[in-house]
Amino acid sequence: MPDATYDAIVIGGGHNGLCTAAYLARAGLKVGVFERRHEEGGGAHTEEATVPGFWHNLHAQYMEFIDYMPFYHDFELPKFGARMIKPEAQVGIAFADGRPPLVIYTPEFEDRTYKSIAQFSKHDAEVFTEVRRKVLAKDQYLAAMLYTPPPDESRSETAGAIAGKLFELWMELGFKPGELQKSPKVLIDDLFESTEMRAVMYRQCIEWGSNLHSGNGVGFIISVIWLCGIHYMAVGGTHTLAHAMASAALHEGVDLRYNAPVTQILTTNNHTTGVRLKDGRVIEAKIVASNADPRTTFMDMIGWDKLSLFRKERLANWRFGPEHVLGTPSFALHEPPDYKSAKRDPAINKCFYTIVGFENAQEVNNYIEQAYGSRVPETPGAGTWVNTLWDPSQAPPGKHAMNGWFFFPKASSLTPAEWDDVRSTYNSRFLSLWARYAPNMTRENVIAEKLYVPFDIEKKIGMPEGDFSHGRPGSMVLGVPRAYSYRTEIEGLYMCGASAGGGGLSAAPGYNAFKVIADDNGLAKVWQREDRIY
Ligand SMILES: Cc1cc2nc3c(=O)[nH]c(=O)nc-3n(C[C@H](O)[C@H](O)[C@H](O)COP(=O)(O)OP(=O)(O)OC[C@H]3O[C@@H](n4cnc5c(N)ncnc54)[C@H](O)[C@@H]3O)c2cc1C
Secondary structure (H helix, E strand, O other), X not given: OOOEEOOEEEEOOEHHHHHHHHHHXXXXXXXXXXXXXXXXXXXXXXXXXXXXXXXXXXXOOOEOOOOOOHXXXXXXXXXXXXXXXXXXXXXXXXXXXXXXOEEEEOHHHHXXXXXXXXXXXXXXXXXXXXXXXXXXXXXXXXXXXXXXXXXXXXXXXHHHHHHHHHHHHXXXXXXXXXXXXXXXXXXXXXXXXOHHHHHHHHHHHHHHOOOOOOOOHHHHHXXXXXXXXXXXXXXXXXXXXXXXXXXXXXXXXXXXXXXXXXXXXXXXXXXXXXXXXXXXXXXXXXXXXXXXXXXXXXXXXXXXHHOOHHHHHHHHOEEOOOOOEEEEEEEEEOOOOOOHHHHXXXXXXHOOEEEEOOOOHHHHHXXXXXXXXXXXXXXXXXXXXXXXXXXXXXXXXXXEEEEEEEEOOOHHHOOHHHHXXXXXXXXXXXXXXXXXXXXXXXXXXXXXXXXXXXXXXXXXXXXXXXXXXXXXXXXXXXXXXXXXXXXXXXXXEEEOOXXXXXXXXXXXXXXXXXXXXXXXXXXXXXXXXXXXXX
């Protein structure tokens, strides 16, 4: 006898699992979410990482999909406590040699972005402005691409139509069909001539998990230029967004259980029948959606022996890292950084995301290649955030909480002892570098600091190798590698996390998984709205 029965079970209460669960409940199903940890959100995570009173986002810092995310709007997340701020100066790079910074603003400040880029190249300013205008004019199709399952999974005509619109956009941008295969680096170098602009764009490859040197340059160019000026921050820390998502799901009737790791997905004759929890309880349901990564889902929870040859090969070729692996330095500060570049343009001191430690594009390229080569980059350049500049609630009065991103090799590249060494030395090396860009970043300005590495991400959040997209398919012999896969070959089992539809706090995989489940099970299309094409 089962210990409990639901219509649908979601394994994991990451933001995607919560999204799938909330829509399933809205469609009338009795839904249980079983989360391994004591709190929801997965990578939407905030804690007092340095000293009490200073709140640090250890994973996701910025939310770039808020304007488009159906989960946010359909469930009115602000009513459940989600609060967002959109800083004007969005992405910037500071230089140590007295050059002005390069700053990209939100689209309504197009002239300021133009002026900032034009300091280095009028050509680059014109290209960026033109590309961004054209991309933003098609933003609904870009959003639709994200929030629609791929054609063979959605069984709708929309997915094919959207692909056509995006191809049109590519042509409008002046590219040729053959250039779809070019790498991000080749396309960036084709578009922009200044080393400053290239440095910003190369660094964005890290943020977006794109391989600088191979594949999908088209996605990178369109998506990055679309998204790099529309980032939001969550007031109170990123976890407040996850909390609002969980509250909305609970309000919808979802039964959300914490400290409840799932160890097994139960099947009979290739049909899902439910799950077994770590404490031995059996929970029954005909529909199971997994927010965990594919390795955990199929190898640990289903078992190698029960997998089809296709799935075995897909798993054998599943690749964690190197593109999606970051480490997070956290600093509790007396005062925020005051950059040398601010003498030329003070906006850099109040920029949401500031790149520090690179003087040119070649240095960013070297840094990225070292991490691809399983090495911790020699020069500890970082992307940095000081969220207390906008939201003082994240630190004691007058003080500041900073976080950053180092691009690191995947967790298994180093031994635990080597990661210990990185943890205890790398932030100090970064601080020395930081002081070359912002002279007030001395040891005296630092109240406390901590470094969180891919090894910790794997242990704490369960992202294998620290890969924030839960991996990606590599080359395959038997099948076609696909980036997306919501339906599985086991009836009733679906994937609803980052591995199915891409990383980032988009809630797209969770939303698309629900659409596929609804399609298979004749559920009400509760996502449909007249003012939305996806
Ligand atoms: C350092 C870092 C910085 C990042 N910065 C950003 C950013 O600024 N903006 C952005 O949009 N994205 C960012 N990301 C990416 C983002 O955090 C992830 O892509 C996102 O969290 C994936 O969401 P998810 O819900 O699919 O999976 P996860 O967040 O990984 O959640 C999965 C959930 O499933 C649970 N789970 C796993 N196994 C089990 C089990 N057996 N039983 C029960 N529960 C289980 C986990 O505990 C977890 O709660 C960052 C990631 C990292 C690591």
